[in-house]
Amino acid sequence: MLTGLGRASRWPELTAERVAGVLTAARDWADVIVVDVAASFEHDEELMTDLNAPRRNAATIEVLRSADVVVAVGAADPIGLSRFLRAHAELSELVEPDRVLTVINKLRSSAIGLNPAGQVRQTLGRFGGIEAPVLVPWDPAGFDAALLSGRALLDAAPRSAARVAVRRLSELVREPASRLPQNRS
Secondary structure (H helix, E strand, O other), X not given: OEOXXXXXXXXXXXXXXXXXXXXXXHHHHOOOOOEOOOOOOOOOHHHOOOOOOOOOOXXXXXXXXXXXXXXXXXXXXXXXHHHHHHHHHHHHHHOOHHHEEEEEEEXXXXXXXXXXXXXXXXXXXXXXXXXXXXXXXXXXXHHHHHHHHOOOHHHHOOOOHHHHHHHHHHHHHHOOHHHOOOEOO
C-alpha cells in the first residue's frame, strides 16, 4: 500500500519519473500494489511554459497512466454522484475506460430514496456510460464495530452487506483489466 503525502508542501518531491521508478520497483516485490492518489488530476497549465518546473499532479497522473486497474470511488448521494461523474469524465481522458472499476460507497435509501442501488446504477449508466459498478452499502454499525475493536470488517461484522461488497471488489481488482465490467464511455 502506497499512501499519499502527509503534507501538501511535499508534492514537488514526487516527480513523474520518481513515481514511475517506485512503481517499477514495487511491481517486483508485490502481486498487488494499491496506490492512494489525490482526487485532482488536472494538468498544471500555468506551468506548461517551464518544462522543468515540478507538476502538482504529476504523481497522480503517472500512477493513473501506469495502473493496470484504476478503482474510482464516489459517494452514493446526489452531490457525491455529481462530483464523481465530473471527475470520471476527466479520468476518461487519461485512462482507457476498460481499466476503470467504479465503486460507489455509502449506498443508502435515506440519501437516494427507494431502490438506491437501482437509482445509482441508472444514474451512472445514463450520465457516465458506467455499467456494473460495485455498490458498497452504508453500514455504520459494522464500520464502527471494526474501528472500535481495531479489527477488519470481516472479523468485527461478518454478516455485514458492506463486507460482501468489499470482498467482491477485492476479487475484481485481482482480475485482469480485460475481464472487468465494461464502461461504455
